[in-house]
Every structure is written in structure tokens, then in C-alpha cells.
Amino acid sequence: MTSPTENSASSKAPSSPAPRVGVIMGSRSDWETMQAATEILQELGIPFESRVVSAHRTPQWMMDYAVSAEGRGLRVLIAGAGGAAHLPGMVAACTILPVLGVPVQSKSLNGLDSLLSIVQMPGGIPVATLAIGAAGAKNAGLLAARILAGEDAELRERLRAWMESQTDQVMADNVLGT
């Protein structure tokens, strides 16, 4: 299993393309959920970076990350957090980039706390809130791809092919019955 790179705003290797999507999460414990987003971005050939950025434990790093994101070439931020999930909203308050919030399934309240923390934003600071858990993370990756595809015809074709392949897989399940 790969892991998010912690506390560094630099992109991966010098030769790799500049990341367009920032995938951030409140804790390393969120990675199991959030890697569903990075897997989709990888599949669709979208350069991304993944970082642990905590609204509560590393507030200054969170501010620095959010404020510098646009200037570093990021175009969409995916932010996952659980429990008192303030990361997506706080990041959205510090940038004009679209922020996609993923409620991580918490142990005590099954992620309902995370969902409500992320979805109930005050008017003026938008966060697009996805489903709780891995399905939400996967859809955040796909939604980021759709946002970027607006300006990228090749990505639009890769997305279309991805959708068709998903449909084919589901249709292939019909051979199970008689």
C-alpha cells in the first residue's frame, strides 16, 4: 500500500508533471479511505499530490497549504476528514479553488458526524460534499476529473472510456444469471 507524503508542499519527482489535484486528509488514518480518490486520478492520468494536513493539529501548515495551492498549479482540492471534520471548510475559506469534501467514516458515529461537519457550510464558502467513506473518495476523484475535463479534450475522452468500461463490467455481470 502506498502512503500519503506528509507535510511537504513540493511535488513528487522533478521530472513528473506538476500536480493538478491536491488530495489532503486530516490524519494518516484517513488514507485507507482517501486512496480511493488517488487510485481514480492515477487511472485517468491526472497528476496529483497527497498530503496529511490537519485543521486542528497543524493549523499553520493547513493555512500555508491552502493559500499556496492555486499558485503552485493545483486546480482542485479533495479534502477528507473524520469526526469534527473542519478541514474541507477551513481550506475552502482560504482559496478560490473548488474543494471536494469527503466525510471519513468515524468509529464513534459511523461518519454521520463527519458528513454533517462538512456539508453544513455557511453561505459564501462552498464545499462540494461527497458520500461517507470510500465511495465518496472515489467520486471525489471522478468529480475532480470532470472539473478538469472542461478544459481538456483528451481527459474528456479518457473519462468517457472509463464510464463505458464501467458499464461494460456491470453488463458482463448479467452472465451470472440464466
Ligand code: RP5
Ligand atoms: C480527524 O480526526 C481526521 O480526519 C481523522 O478522521 C480523525 C481521527 O484522527 P486520528 O486520531 O486517527 O489521527 O482530524
